[in-house]
Amino acid sequence: MGILEVKDVNKRFGGLQALGDVNLSIAENSVHAIIGPNGAGKSTLLNCLVGKLIPDTGSVMFDGQSVLGRKPYEINQMGISRVFQTPEIFGDLTVFENVLIPCFAKRDGAFRMHAYEPMLAERDLVAEAEAMLDEVDMLAKRDMLASYLSRGDKRRLEMAMCLVQQPKLLLLDEPTAGMSRADTNNTIDLLKQINAKRDITMVIIEHDMHVVFSLAQRITVLAQGSPLVEDAPERIKGHPKVQEAYLGHAA
Amino acid sequence: MLGLNRKDLILFLIVVGLVVFAPFILNPFPEDSGLARFNAGYPDLMQRFVIFGIFAIGFNILFGLTGYLSFGHAAFLGIGSYAGVWMMKLLTVNIVPAIIASIVVAGVFSLVIGFICLRRSGIYFSILTLAFAQMAFALAYSVLTPITAGESGLQLSLNDPRILEAGGGSSIPAANFFGLTMRDGFEWALGGWVFTFNFGYYFCALLMLVAFYVSIRIFRSPFGMMLRAVKSNQQRMNYTGLNPKPYTLAAFVISGMYAGLAGGLMVAVDPLAGADRMFWTASGEVVLMTILGGAGTLIGPVLGAGMIKYFENIFSRLNERDLNALYDFLPDGLQGVAVSVSQMFVGDGWLLTLGLMFMLVVIFLPGGLVEGGQRVSRLFRRRKKTKTDDPEHHPQPSPHVGE
Ligand SMILES: Nc1ncnc2c1ncn2[C@@H]1O[C@H](COP(=O)(O)OP(=O)(O)O)[C@@H](O)[C@H]1O
Ligand SMILES: [Mg+2]
Numbered sequence: 134m135g136i137l138e139v140k141d142v143n144k145r146f147g148g149l150q151a152l153g154d155v156n157l158s159i160a161e162n163s164v165h166a167i168i169g170p171n172g173a174g175k176s177t178l179l180n181c182l183v184g185k186l187i188p189d190t191g192s193v194m195f196d197g198q199s200v201l202g203r204k205p206y207e208i209n210q211m212g213i214s215r216v217f218q219t220p221e222i223f224g225d226l227t228v229f230e231n232v233l234i235p236c237f238a239k240r241d242g243a244f245r246m247h248a249y250e251p252m253l254a255e256r257d258l259v260a261e262a263e264a265m266l267d268e269v270d271m272l273a274k275r276d277m278l279a280s281y282l283s284r285g286d287k288r289r290l291e292m293a294m295c296l297v298q299q300p301k302l303l304l305l306d307e308p309t310a311g312m313s314r315a316d317t318n319n320t321i322d323l324l325k326q327i328n329a330k331r332d333i334t335m336v337i338i339e340h341d342m343h344v345v346f347s348l349a350q351r352i353t354v355l356a357q358g359s360p361l362v363e364d365a366p367e368r369i370k371g372h373p374k375v376q377e378a379y380l381g382h383a384a
Numbered sequence: 385m386l387g388l389n390r391k392d393l394i395l396f397l398i399v400v401g402l403v404v405f406a407p408f409i410l411n412p413f414p415e416d417s418g419l420a421r422f423n424a425g426y427p428d429l430m431q432r433f434v435i436f437g438i439f440a441i442g443f444n445i446l447f448g449l450t451g452y453l454s455f456g457h458a459a460f461l462g463i464g465s466y467a468g469v470w471m472m473k474l475l476t477v478n479i480v481p482a483i484i485a486s487i488v489v490a491g492v493f494s495l496v497i498g499f500i501c502l503r504r505s506g507i508y509f510s511i512l513t514l515a516f517a518q519m520a521f522a523l524a525y526s527v528l529t530p531i532t533a534g535e536s537g538l539q540l541s542l543n544d545p546r547i548l549e550a551g552g553g554s555s556i557p558a559a560n561f562f563g564l565t566m567r568d569g570f571e572w573a574l575g576g577w578v579f580t581f582n583f584g585y586y587f588c589a590l591l592m593l594v595a596f597y598v599s600i601r602i603f604r605s606p607f608g609m610m611l612r613a614v615k616s617n618q619q620r621m622n623y624t625g626l627n628p629k630p631y632t633l634a635a636f637v638i639s640g641m642y643a644g645l646a647g648g649l650m651v652a653v654d655p656l657a658g659a660d661r662m663f664w665t666a667s668g669e670v671v672l673m674t675i676l677g678g679a680g681t682l683i684g685p686v687l688g689a690g691m692i693k694y695f696e697n698i699f700s701r702l703n704e705r706d707l708n709a710l711y712d713f714l715p716d717g718l719q720g721v722a723v724s725v726s727q728m729f730v731g732d733g734w735l736l737t738l739g740l741m742f743m744l745v746v747i748f749l750p751g752g753l754v755e756g757g758q759r760v761s762r763l764f765r766r767r768k769k770t771k772t773d774d775p776e777h778h779p780q781p782s783p784h785v786g787e
């Protein structure tokens with residue numbers, strides 16, 4: 134039994150069947166990639182996992198508990214973090230504060246009124262946030278407003294915000310889109326390191342096959358809302374159905 | 385010191401200085417000069433400066449930090465006033481119970497109203513708060529007349545119970561702070577100047593300093609950071625395991641309590657509470673104050689409140705003679721022109737001045753008067769420095785919170 138079990142999930146938008154009978158089992162501490170053409174329903178699937186959307190039918194179990202019917206912040210507290218397709222960061226706050234907030238969230242849960250103490254008096258959290266920024270190589274931009282960052286930096290910041298929470302499951306929706314080749318390679322290295330160092334499961338949606346094949350241990354191909362095949366990377370490459378639906382022609 | 389960093393401490397000390405020496409600063413013109421009408425150093429107006437300063441500081445904790453624009457905050461001001469007068473009627477004319485009650489009662493009301501209104505955000509939130517405030521206003525005028533005294537306004541009377549006070553006396557005792565009468569004070573004539581020191585003002589000023597200090601601490605605390613996160617991206621908060629609602633509600637209640645305190649102080653210096661204090665224009669005024677001064681900055685709301693109250697009380701009373709005195713240095717012909725042009729903007733035209741100023745600030749200084757100040761000081765600093773700018777193009781440093 135995997136850490137995440139998706140069973141018979143269906144989701145319709147009006148007449149559009151965005152997800153049809155999706156079944157997915159993700160093994161603990163693995164890196165699982167989901168690939169598929171644009172509009173295949175990959176982001177919709179993630180939305181169903183984090184509580185942004187509620188599936189019409191089916192079940193989603195995480196760590197033995199159902200996530201359905203829970204609020205997004207409750208699901209996050211169960212240990213699921215998500216990097217969005219378009220970065221969701223606190224644009225009006227500094228880079229440092231962006232990472233500090235998840236540190237507070239992790240320590241204090243949903244709400245604690247610590248209005249009486251200066252923010253920077255929390256030495257341990259400050260150190261933790263700075264260490265995380267250092268890990269993603271952004272310490273030099275510590276005091277910049279996050280909205281001024283480049284697209285690639287915003288993605289890396291969002292990744293840092295998720296990683297500093299030490300989630301059990303990290304969902305990444307096209308984490309390297311808009312990044313330079315060098316940044317993409319850095320990101321691959323970072324994710325590899327994290328995966329080796331910590332107990333973390335990753336589900337990664339990606340168009341860049343270089344990223345997918347360097348990271349993933351399992352790959353699911355989604356087409357028109359349904360999983361087409363699921364297999365190890367070596368076998369996905371040569372799979373005729375995949376080449377037909379996704380890669381278009383023989384590689 | 386005081387748990388503030390250097391920059392905040394300096395700001396706080398400057399405000400302390402301004403508040404303490406306000407009777408001098410606001411009275412720059414000698415008593416018998418033609419410009420004496422521009423003086424604002426009389427107790428009534430100085431009290432209003434600091435009381436509305438408190439109101440705006442509190443409003444800024446909600447609007448400036450979380451971005452939720454309440455259009456009904458005057459309701460809490462009014463509720464605070466009513467609670468205060470009732471305490472003075474029932475218990476004692478010592479203002480301490482009145483002020484405590486005005487804060488607590490306004491806090492309770494804002495908890496209930498905030499809980500309901502915060503189910504929506506954006507314009508719907510604003511409309512809901514406006515609806516509540518107008519409802520409170522209408523109720524105070526009609527159904528609740530036994531509590532609010534309706535149109536005549538709630539005031540003290542000779543046969544109030546005042547159970548904490550020795551009975552008797554042939555006149556209503558004056559509002560006081562353990563014997564220190566609010567309306568008392570002393571004057572100090574110095575050369576051609578007369579400076580007025582009023583206990584009521586200094587009492588309100590002390591509370592404003594406390595309110596200002598608390599607001600700095602909130603701005604700099606993790607709680608304040610969460611409030612800015614609410615404004616910036618609630619979606620991300622949710623996916624970071626944080627429920628934005630309790631933070632926002634807490635900010636709403638805090639700002640409601642600030643409004644209650646302001647309402648309580650209003651009746652402490654003048655024990656009369658009327659429903660018009662809750663009218664929607666009063667709610668709009670605090671929005672203007674905050675935006676004019678600089679929403680989300682520490683000092684902005686205080687500046688905005690001072691600015692608007694100065695216009696409302698000084699500009700609205702100026703007449704042709706005062707303008708003639710102002711333009712005395714010009715040659716005769718020019719003086720006439722200047723006076724007749726300026727006349728459109730004073731007296732009844734003060735709202736025109738305020739409106740134009742508000743427009744100019746919103747269009748050219750979105751960060752309010754504080755941004756204006758920053759730009760001016762940056763201009764001076766740049767002039768002092770010789771070319772040290774690095775060749776790299778860094779984005780313009782935008783005013784971060786609380787500068
Ligand atoms: N909130 C929504 N409302 C209506 N249609 C949607 C919504 N979200 C996604 N869709 C549609 O569902 C399909 C799958 O979208 P998405 O999951 O974003 O695909 P992708 O695999 O590219 O991430 C698309 O056709 C998209 O237009
Ligand atoms: Mg997508």
